[in-house]
Amino acid sequence: MKKKIILLADDDIDDTEMFCEALEEIDEDIVCHCAANGKEVFEILNGITEKPELIFLDLNMPIMNGWDCLTLLKKNADYQDIPVIMISTSSHKKDMESASGLGSMCYFVKPNNFKDLKEVLRVITSNLGGDLKEALINFQKSGSKHIFTCS
Numbered sequence: 278m279k280k281k282i283i284l285l286a287d288d289d290i291d292d293t294e295m296f297c298e299a300l301e302e303i304d305e306d307i308v309c310h311c312a313a314n315g316k317e318v319f320e321i322l323n324g325i326t327e328k329p330e331l332i333f334l335d336l337n338m339p340i341m342n343g344w345d346c347l348t349l350l351k352k353n354a355d356y357q358d359i360p361v362i363m364i365s366t367s368s369h370k371k372d373m374e375s376a377s378g379l380g381s382m383c384y385f386v387k388p389n390n391f392k393d394l395k396e397v398l399r400v401i402t403s404n405l406g407g408d409l410k411e412a413l414i415n416f417q418k419s420g421s422k423h424i425f426t427c428s
Contacts, residue, residue: 279306281405282327286312286346287335287364292387296333299395304402314338315346328359330405333385336365336372344379351380360409362401383413 287293293311300307312318334343343363350356363376364385373384388394404412
């Protein structure tokens, strides 16, 4: 089976470990590359042969934050077509609107528990390569308090 490649940028080591553990439990064919900041995102992208199917970007990271990284990704012809989901503990409407304006597919509010994280990641990973945007819209409509789709 073909490996699904995901790139996660988050400087919180606990969140990163929980995220990777959830992905591993969901699908052993997922390869998750992890970066601690936006600068490392580009180092990883430049060092791997296959582009990731999805990038998760935390908003607040040192060196290069998620906003700046998203802006650079969307301006780069090699990476602009990779879907990006912004992640944060913040549920401020202004942040969600900014994510949309910069080209993020959706905004993901980090859950406080492992079960909710797995539920969100299962929906996302099971729709990679398909109509992920539609799946996220439907997930939001079903009452998820973690996914907020961008227009």
